[in-house]
Amino acid sequence: MKLKYILPILFIALFTTACSSDDDNNNNTQINEVEGLTKIQDIVNSNHTIELFNKTGIFYTGYNHVTFRIKNTDDDTYYQNANISWMPMMQMPTMQHSCPRSTIEKVAGKQTIYEGTVVYQMTGMDGSGWSLTFNYTIDGVDYSVTDTITVSQNSNQNVTSVMASDETRYIIALIEPENPIIGINDLTVGLYKMESMMSFPKIEDYTITLDPRMPGMGNHSSPNNTDLSYNISDNLYHGDLSLTMTGYWVLNLKLLNDANTIIKGEDVTEENPKSSLYLELEF
Incomplete structure (x- = not known):
């Protein structure tokens, strides 16, 4: 075969191999940052979805360690730099109160993951009683989102x-x-x-x-x-x-x-x- 035919074929083969390798590398570098956790629920506004995770997928009375990430609902990407705070609230017939909670911090070594702890003193079944509000800032813009949550009774007094x-x-x-x-x-x-x-x-x-x-x-x-x-x-x-x-x-x-x-x-x-x-x- 003449050289003028061989060179284009070799070029195409090398280009195809390089593209395939790049795709494989991209797939391999996609890390599931919530691996081993179960989603509790999504809290959604018109711009974003805040995803809540822990080991069980359930809020229980007592001490809860919670993992968060914020998703852009337009393109399903997750934000790496957000300032976020939260306010759990129990609405009772004649009063309302919050509960012990930590600040929310970015998890070291993670790109999109935040974490905090909250202590629920009482149950709130079927979305009655407890709600959870997040106030957060992304790229200098302030947002807020609130939704009801369910808190189940722990089997023991913890x-x-x-x-x-x-x-x-x-x-x-x-x-x-x-x-x-x-x-x-x-x-x-x-x-x-x-x-x-x-x-x-x-x-x-x-x-x-x-x-x-x-x-x-x-x-x-x-x-x-x-x-x-x-x-x-x-x-x-x-x-x-x-x-x-x-x-x-x-x-x-x-x-x-x-x-x-x-x-x-x-x-x-x-x-x-x-x-x-x-x-x-x-x-």
């Missing part, structure tokens, strides 16, 4: 709201262990103060004593527990929880303020089998 002797309402939420084991577990809780109907700041430098019991087994306790103390690195309270067997446990607590005065909770005795301040877990 959050409690109590009035203490200092006339302040506190909220304590169980965070870890998420998957308890027989042995020593890292126990982590969040402690919040109801400053107003809309403000629930975290509380520093208190102490929470721990006495786990098994009501179905003679209300016995367990060895090697440690009380919970404040950790400045994550603004949460940490201690050691010893679980000697599977089953239903009541985590009896006492709340001590920064002056080491008990402001809520009591010792467990034969006459008083459970503190008025407690959380539950079962495994």
Whole structure:
């Protein structure tokens, strides 16, 4: 075959191979940034869709870790640089209130993913009661979107709201262990103060004593527990929880303020089998 015919054929072949390689590389670099998560719901306005994810796809009473991303509804792309805040709201017959929540932050190492935590004190089934509002800014333009949400009841009391002797309402939420084991577990809780109907700041430098019991087994306790103390690195309270067997446990607590005065909770005795301040877990 003459050279003038061979050269065009080689050029076409090389061009086709290069295009195919580029396509393959583009496909390989598409990363699913919400892999392993389940969508809770979409909250939509005329410009954008805010997608909400967590591990279960359900909001439960107690501590919820939530992952977000914002989609442009015109071209289905996701925004990499947005400033976003949120306001959960419970509408009751005669009043409304919010709940403890973190700020929303961009996840390090992710292009389009944001995250935050929220503590729901009560249920809101079938879209009644709870709503969620997002206010956000993209490229200097402000947007807002609101929708109702469903909050299901956790099977155990993993959050409690109590009035203490200092006339302040506190909220304590169980965070870890998420998957308890027989042995020593890292126990982590969040402690919040109801400053107003809309403000629930975290509380520093208190102490929470721990006495786990098994009501179905003679209300016995367990060895090697440690009380919970404040950790400045994550603004949460940490201690050691010893679980000697599977089953239903009541985590009896006492709340001590920064002056080491008990402001809520009591010792467990034969006459008083459970503190008025407690959380539950079962495994």
